[in-house]
Amino acid sequence: MRRHIFLAGMLLMACVGSVEAATGEPLIDPEWKATENSMKSAEISQCKHLSLAQGFACKRHVREDYEARGVVPGTMPYVQKRYGGMSVQQLDDEIRQINRTYGRARMIGSYDHPLPGEITYDMQQDTVNYLRQLVNSKGGMPPLMDLRGSR
The missing domain is CATH 1.10.287 (Helix Hairpins)
Incomplete structure (x- = not known):
């Protein structure tokens, strides 16, 4: 019985801890947000008519281009x-x-x-x-x- 109460308490603490961690205010960088939006629009324009596998490769290539330019934190x-x-x-x-x-x-x-x-x-x-x-x-x-x- 003690073990069940202990496990229930641990489960409750884990749930409360994860909710608390998830509700914290995230760290937003406006410069990275603008870069990310630009990267997504480039992915859409360059990769929209490709097959699934080619689309993944295209998106990876776009990200690598942005990383090489030094704009990805x-x-x-x-x-x-x-x-x-x-x-x-x-x-x-x-x-x-x-x-x-x-x-x-x-x-x-x-x-x-x-x-x-x-x-x-x-x-x-x-x-x-x-x-x-x-x-x-x-x-x-x-x-x-x-x-x-x-x-």
Whole structure:
């Protein structure tokens, strides 16, 4: 009996936690939203008369083109274009700033879809990883995750 009550309590906490996480305000970037809309319109215009398999390949090609231009957050070309001219100290500050917003970004699973212009947790994590690579390439030492600033 105790085990059933315990399991019911755990299930209730899991449901409340997932609802709480889902109702948090997503992190929306207007620049990424405009880029995403542009990318979708390019997909529609370039891929509309293709078969299913060709359509998927066409959409992948359109996304790769946008990634290569450095306008998709969470990619190395984006980090190089946006942060490439910064000093090691400025890059460290950017890493700290992104680390402070981790709590606002949603983790998008296989059932959820990001909202238009939403910066997801994975995009932030990838951006920080690429920023650390950029710091290393400039001869600096990237900062560790600062947990004191996120509270």
